[in-house]
Amino acid sequence: MRRLQFRIFCLAMLAFASPVQAAGALEVVASFSIIGDFVKNVGGDRVNVTTLVGPNGDVHVYAPAPADAKKIADAKLLVINGLGLEGWLPRLLQSSGGKAPITVATNGVAPLRLGSDADPHAWQSVANAKIYVANISDALVAADPRDAAAFRANAARYAAELDALEAEVRAAVAQIRPEHRKVISTHDAFGYFASSYGIDFIAPSGVSTEAEPSARDVAKIISQIKSAKIPAVFLENSGDPRLVSRIAAETGAKVGGTLFSDALTDEKGPCPTYIEMVRHNIRTLTSALGN
Ligand code: ZN
Numbered sequence: 001m002r003r004l005q006f007r008i009f010c011l012a013m014l015a016f017a018s019p020v021q022a023a024g025a026l027e028v029v030a031s032f033s034i035i036g037d038f039v040k041n042v043g044g045d046r047v048n049v050t051t052l053v054g055p056n057g058d059v060h061v062y063a064p065a066p067a068d069a070k071k072i073a074d075a076k077l078l079v080i081n082g083l084g085l086e087g088w089l090p091r092l093l094q095s096s097g098g099k100a101p102i103t104v105a106t107n108g109v110a111p112l113r114l115g116s117d118a119d120p121h122a123w124q125s126v127a128n129a130k131i132y133v134a135n136i137s138d139a140l141v142a143a144d145p146r147d148a149a150a151f152r153a154n155a156a157r158y159a160a161e162l163d164a165l166e167a168e169v170r171a172a173v174a175q176i177r178p179e180h181r182k183v184i185s186t187h188d189a190f191g192y193f194a195s196s197y198g199i200d201f202i203a204p205s206g207v208s209t210e211a212e213p214s215a216r217d218v219a220k221i222i223s224q225i226k227s228a229k230i231p232a233v234f235l236e237n238s239g240d241p242r243l244v245s246r247i248a249a250e251t252g253a254k255v256g257g258t259l260f261s262d263a264l265t266d267e268k269g270p271c272p273t274y275i276e277m278v279r280h281n282i283r284t285l286t287s288a289l290g291n
Pocket residue numbers: 060121187188189207208209261262
């Protein structure tokens with residue numbers, strides 16, 4: 001409950017600290033911070049991006065504020081992740097009465113499954129992030145055709161940065177001994193990272209931070225860590241840190257640092273952009289799992 005109040009407080013602060021608006025800029029609402037960063041990179045100064053779930057927010061269990069309905073009502077375009085991530089969105093859309101087109105940024109991504117659901121965390125593969133960017137570029141061009149050339153040029157430049165990032169991730173993972181490429185994290189946010197880059201992530205809770213692991217799940221994970229000799233467990237910026245700390249204490253695995261999965265930080269934090277987030281995560285993984 002305290003966390004929820006804190007989150008609402010942060011949102012209230014964000015509402016007042018709105019950025020300087022470029023004249024005539026296209027009003028775009030992104031469902032959460034990572035998509036907001038993609039839209040900023042493609043839109044540049046021709047868009048004004050507002051994110052609903054802000055820095056360090058938990059997009060799985062978000063409780064929309066009244067101001068969010070107004071943001072959606074004022075938007076010319078809404079960009080969401082889809083794959084079941086924004087379960088709170090349909091009700092918000094209904095209450096906003098907004099008519100803006102909605103772009104599902106994961107269109108064209110090959111979804112992984114987790115149990116009976118799609119795994120929504122597709123952005124954790126950099127190759128998928130390029131699909132997000134292509135979808136966002138198409139959506140901005142459709143919403144504002146006069147700026148099409150600028151959007152396409154920005155998207156091409158950013159896609160090249162993502163290609164370089166993909167190469168960095170692969171080079172970093174290659175430095176980790178194959179038998180060390182396994183970690184524990186707080187929820188199943190890294191399935192796409194794991195399948196793209198070959199690091200096993202074992203999560204003590206389900207796909208969503210809403211799911212609390214049972215005592216039996218925790219006991220199972222503890223024995224898994226011991227028998228598989230998993231070297232490190234990791235915290236996440238938008239999960240509950242107590243569970244991972246407890247697992248570390250009971251298994252002797254070290255806490256390898258904080259991985260960022262579902263939210264960027266603000267400008268003062270280590271991951272204010274998607275590219276910085278991925279770099280931070282690979283640095284954290286290689287330093288904890290290194291030889
Ligand atoms: Zn998540």
